[in-house]
Amino acid sequence: MQVSVESLGNLERRLTFTLPADRYESVVGGRLKEIQRGANLKGFRKGKVPASVIEQRFGQQVRAEVMDGLLRETFGNAVRDNALQIAGNPQIAPGEGEMNFVATFEVVPDFGDVDVAKLNVVRHTAEVTDADIDTMLDNLRLQRRTWNKVEREAKDGDLVGLETFSMVDGERLPAEGAERGATAIGSGVMFPAVEAALVGMKAGDEKTVEVDFPADWRVPQFAGKKVAVTLQVKEVSEPVLPEVDAGFIKSFGVKSGDIEQFRKDIRSNLERELKGALMTRLRREVGEQLIAAYAHVEMPPKLVEGEARGMAAQVVEQAQRAGRNVGDVPADMYQNYLEAARKRVLVGLLVGEVARRNELRLDPKRVNETLQLIASTYEEPQQVIELYRNDQQLMAGLQNRVMEEQVIDWIAERAQHTEQPMSFSEAIRQ
Secondary structure (H helix, E strand, C coil): CCEEEEECCCCEEEEEEECCHHHHHHHHHHHHHHHHHHCCCCCCCCCCCCHHHHHHHHHHHHHHHHHHHHHHHHHHHHHHHCCCCEEEEEEEEECCCCCEEEEEEEECCCCCCCCHHHCEEEEEECCCCHHHHHHHHHHHHHHCCEEEEECCCCCCCCEEEEEEEEEECCEEECCCCCEEEEEECCCCCCCHHHHHHHCCCCCCCEEEEEEECCCCCCCCCCCCCEEEEEEEEEEEEEEECCCCCHHHHHCCCCCCCCHHHHHHHHHHHHHHHHHHHHHHHHHHHHHHHHHHHHCCCCCCHHHHHHHHHHHHHHHHHHHHHCCCCCCCCCCCHHHHHHHHHHHHHHHHHHHHHHHHHCCCCCCHHHHHHHHHHHHCCCCCHHHHHHHHHCCHHHHHHHHHHHHHHHHHHHHHHHCEEEEEECCHHHHHCC
16 A cells, blocks of 8 residues: 655644545445346346446445445554554545545644643532432422412512513504513513513502613614613513322432432432533533643644634524524634634644544443433433434443543543532532
8 A cells, every 4th residue: 555644734634545446446346246146126036136337326436435445444554553543533535646645633732741630629429318309399389380360569589461562762562552472580581671670560550760781682673772661561470389198209200209209209310410510510621621731731722723713603593582682794714713612622632632542442331331321311211322322423422421531530530630529519610
């Protein structure tokens, strides 16, 4: 196999290689003969279809598949033979000649000695207490609350039915009539200043409040404007919380209706949530230490730019989902995320280097445990498990996540670390 490697910069390389033409033709011929032996085409006896017909019907597809597989294999062998550590995805294009190809890519920078024992990591700890379970029970009761109409003034926690219209830049919205709606005071469904103005109002009351809306407010006409909002209260209702009885407990899937079993299930769910929150904190803590220790190392510029573009696209997508009017997105918006992208790339490459240098391998048991935990949050866990096992992309994402967590744990165990206890509510507050 003919291979040449040249440097295009500190971290960019060009690899020129030639595919073995004899092997390509041999594999293509073998595949076509295999298809011919089992072919059952109309007008021909099984296994007796002429080679020319097989070539005409299947040749193009077979040659494309063989070429793709041979490209991957040859390129992979060339990378290994030249001890190259690739960062990101290579760009492979045809070269001069039918079987010649040129791959351009960036490589992992030289981090030098990666001594994780020099890092100082704060490891947060927390546990689920009976008080946390009580709080969750209160939240579940709030989720199942009903409403009882009252004739008093509204207070925090009450449900207020109302009609509203607004004046902005001399224009009335809506032009006629009013918008009907309801909000529980303190829920954040409406703008905080509007909800706060409802306190003390009762059915039949009307009030106009001046509200300064932020520039990113979800209603484009109000964004960044001072708006006069008129509130007309139609009715006020107070919450009625259900009792934690057998019927209430059974409604959450605990068939026995037993309170102790219910609390045990709640504890399991909270401990699962806590485990994820503590790992997120540890990942961030280790990442910050790695960034501080290796900030001087040059990162692959194309990989950083790609990460920044992905981050910018994600922000735009989230804004659109929230109903915000993002308008025309600047082509250079990604530049606002270059520094954050650089840090993310640095941590990702370092985690990969630690895994490679220390020959860390993915733990199948941990993958299975994580999958079981994910599935347990759904009504049909087995369906979720099958979904992951039958979707290579989903499973690859899960495996990458688990591998990263394994490496983060490995680093934290060998770094200098101090434990910082915190409450459950503090731990899950990201």
